[in-house]
Amino acid sequence: MARKSLEIAKTLERDILAGKFAPGELMDEMALARRFEASRTPVREALLNLSATGLVELQRGRGAVVVGVSLERIFDTYEVLAELMGFAACLSAKRLTPLQRANLEALHEDIGRVAGNDSREDYQRLDARFHDALVHGCGNSVLIHQITECERTISAVRRASIESYESLDGMYNEHQGIVDAIRRGDAEAARNAMREHLQLRSGGATRLMASWRAQDKTSTPSG
Secondary structure (H helix, E strand, C coil): CCHHHHHHHHHHHHHHHCCCCCCCCEECHHHHHHHCCCCHHHHHHHHHHHHHHCCEEEECCCEEEECCCCHHHHHHHHHHHHHHHHHHHHHHHHHCCHHHHHHHHHHHHHHHHHHHHCCHHHHHHHHHHHHHHHHHCCCCHHHHHHHHHHHHHHHHHHHHHHHHCCCCHHHHHHHHHHHHHHHHCCHHHHHHHHHHHHHHHHHHHHHHHHHHHHHHHHHCCCC
16 A cells, blocks of 8 residues: 555544544545545545455445444453464464474564564564464364454554554564464463463553543543
8 A cells, every 4th residue: 555545544543443533424535635635546545444444334325434443342352352362372382284383483583573673564564474374373264264353353453552562572572472382382371372462462452542532532622
C-alpha cells in the first residue's frame, strides 16, 4: 500500500478504536479526502485496508460503514485467543518437523535483529510470520480456523499496541520462552509461555484503547 494510504489507514484505525466514529456510521470518501488533503484513490485504499481488519464493512451501494470494536470485545477475544494459541503452541511442541522448528528459530533470530534496530514495521511483519508458523505447525485445521477468526478481530489494535511499546526488546524476550520450550519439546511450558505472552498483549491493548478514549473525551468541549 502506498505511503499516503497507509498514513490515512493508521489515522482512521486509531480514530475508530478511540470511538471517534460510531458503529454504523458511513465514512464519507469526499470528506476524508478533504481532511487528509488527498485524492479519493488513497482514501479508498485505506478503507479497503480497514475492511480487511474488520473495522469497517464495504457495503454495495453505500460505501464503507464503521463496524468498530469495543474494549470488552477486545478483552474477550484476547482471553479466548490466549487459550487457543496456548493449545497451538502445545501441539506444535509435539508436532513440528525439524525443518519447521528450524524455520521458527530462524524467524525468532530475525525478529531479534529487527527489535534491536527498533524497526516497527519489520517487527510486525516478522512477528506475524512467527505466529503463523507456530499456528500452522499445530496440524489442527479447526484450531487454525478459530485462531484466524480471533486474530482478525484484534488485528488493528494488535498493530497499534506494537507501535505503542517504548522498546521492542520486552516483546522479543517473551518469544524466547516460547522458542526455548518448543526446542525442548516441552508442550506444557510452550502452552504457558504463549498464554502469558498473549495475556500481556491483552493488557497493553486494552489500556491503549482506554487511554485513547479518555483523551478523546477530555479533548471534546463540554456543552
